[in-house]
Amino acid sequence: MAGKHRKEKVERAPTKHQISKWKKQEKLSRIIMICTVVVVVAIAGIIAYGIYSEQVLPYDKTVVKVNDKSFSMDYYIKMLDIMTKGSTSDMLKYYVDTAATAIAQTEVLKEKAAAENLTASDDEINKELGQMNVTSSDAATDMARARVLTAKYLEQQCLPEQPQTAEQVEVEAMLLETKAMALDLQQKMTAGLGDNFTQAAAKLSIDSTTQSKQGYLGWIAKGYEDYALGNLKDVVFKDSIFNLEPGKVNDPIYDDNVSKPFGYWIVQVIEKDDTKGYHVNGMLLPDSDLANDIHARLLNGESWATLAKQYSQDASKDNGGDMGWIAPAQTTGHGMLDRILPTVDPGKISDVVRDSTVLTKGGYWLVEVLNKSVDRPLDAAIRQSLAGNCLDTWMQGLMSDAKVENLLDQTQKDFAVAKVTKERGQ
Numbered sequence: 001m002a003g004k005h006r007k008e009k010v011e012r013a014p015t016k017h018q019i020s021k022w023k024k025q026e027k028l029s030r031i032i033m034i035c036t037v038v039v040v041v042a043i044a045g046i047i048a049y050g051i052y053s054e055q056v057l058p059y060d061k062t063v064v065k066v067n068d069k070s071f072s073m074d075y076y077i078k079m080l081d082i083m084t085k086g087s088t089s090d091m092l093k094y095y096v097d098t099a100a101t102a103i104a105q106t107e108v109l110k111e112k113a114a115a116e117n118l119t120a121s122d123d124e125i126n127k128e129l130g131q132m133n134v135t136s137s138d139a140a141t142d143m144a145r146a147r148v149l150t151a152k153y154l155e156q157q158c159l160p161e162q163p164q165t166a167e168q169v170e171v172e173a174m175l176l177e178t179k180a181m182a183l184d185l186q187q188k189m190t191a192g193l194g195d196n197f198t199q200a201a202a203k204l205s206i207d208s209t210t211q212s213k214q215g216y217l218g219w220i221a222k223g224y225e226d227y228a229l230g231n232l233k234d235v236v237f238k239d240s241i242f243n244l245e246p247g248k249v250n251d252p253i254y255d256d257n258v259s260k261p262f263g264y265w266i267v268q269v270i271e272k273d274d275t276k277g278y279h280v281n282g283m284l285l286p287d288s289d290l291a292n293d294i295h296a297r298l299l300n301g302e303s304w305a306t307l308a309k310q311y312s313q314d315a316s317k318d319n320g321g322d323m324g325w326i327a328p329a330q331t332t333g334h335g336m337l338d339r340i341l342p343t344v345d346p347g348k349i350s351d352v353v354r355d356s357t358v359l360t361k362g363g364y365w366l367v368e369v370l371n372k373s374v375d376r377p378l379d380a381a382i383r384q385s386l387a388g389n390c391l392d393t394w395m396q397g398l399m400s401d402a403k404v405e406n407l408l409d410q411t412q413k414d415f416a417v418a419k420v421t422k423e424r425g426q
Contacts, residue, residue, distance in 0.1 A: 063408045064407065065404070066107040066403070075103070076103065078139035079099045082134050096408070099416075102143070107142070109146045110146070113149045129144045166221040167372075170220075174207070174365070175210060175364070176363060176366065178287045182364035199214075201215025201216075202215070206260045225239075235257075236257070245369065253367070255363055256361055259359050260362075263284045264285045264286075264355065265337065266291060267340055269344045269345065269347070276325045278325065282316055286362040304321055313360050335358055336354075336357065
């Protein structure tokens with residue numbers, strides 16, 4: 001049998017309307033695609049700019065200028081890290097200006113070293129970097145170079161200028177409260193009675209330094225007394241010690257500038273009031289002999305105001321000793337006044353009361369020179385300190401001729417501190 005005839009499907013040509021619709025759809029798709037690409041590119045640009053502005057731009061910004069050289073935030077952060085090595089994160093903020101100064105100094109040294117015939121080889125810089133134990137960077141290299149150059153200037157220029165020897169005396173000293181005590185002790189030691197100077201100073205000196213050192217102050221070089229005396233550099237005897245004979249204890253020397261941790265009160269309660277408290281005249285005196293003398297003079301009728309203005313070391317002396325009203329609740333923190341005032345009847349004068357919660361000035365020095373030398377070698381620490389002053393003077397001279405601009409604002413300083421802290425994992 002003949003197969004059935006299969007009817008083929010006839011494709012119809014698209015109409016103009018369909019073609020127009022398709023073209024519109026295709027155009028719309030292209031527009032959507034273009035817009036999508038534009039949006040994506042814009043977002044990417046925004047993100048990239050954000051990354052650039054937050055992570056690149058701040059680091060490239062100039063924050064310090066030295067003469068014709070500019071230094072970026074990145075360089076500054078590295079210098080801050082170097083300058084604060086070993087410091088805790090909460091201390092970094094105190095070095096933000098120091099780091100900027102260090103940048104200026106390292107650059108000026110680099111520029112001016114040749115004029116002083118100072119050079120730093122690569123080997124010397126690398127050795128210094130190893131000793132600094134910091135991450136390698138341009139800032140670290142500059143700092144290492146500066147350290148090499150300053151060490152050479154110190155060694156070649158400053159140290160040779162310092163004296164090798166000086167006239168010196170070996171000294172013992174102690175501070176006593178009253179002249180009578182000082183004279184009595186001087187006489188006993190001169191006669192060989194009682195304690196020697198060392199033993200007496202350890203037990204009797206009211207100055208903490210000489211008491212703790214048992215009186216021994218060591219060798220003191222003429223012209224450099226402050227280096228040996230330290231916190232005693234203002235004592236009145238420092239000039240006279242070079243005129244004392246070895247082995248002799250000097251006559252007591254009064255010093256009205258030296259402080260001691262006690263004093264003596266004499267008070268008079270003028271009025272008492274349950275609400276106001278105590279209206280008080282007061283005198284704070286520096287030693288027991290003076291206090292007892294003033295007490296006797298007051299009892300004999302001498303003027304409180306006159307004596308207070310002349311002898312008291314309390315601020316009320318300018319008011320003739322009138323301390324005004326002291327409320328009962330306010331007596332806390334007034335030392336022995338807490339205990340004295342409630343025991344004194346109005347119009348009466350108290351006994352002399354010692355107070356170890358106040359500071360007063362004045363005392364009598366006993367000094368003994370153990371040995372003398374006209375050309376004793378100067379202590380190495382003193383020579384090093386003098387050389388350091390020489391180096392500071394040279395550096396200040398270099399910096400005075402430099403044009404330095406610190407452009408850092410507080411926001412940038414905070415940014416640098418935060419970056420160093422983050423990199424350290426703190």
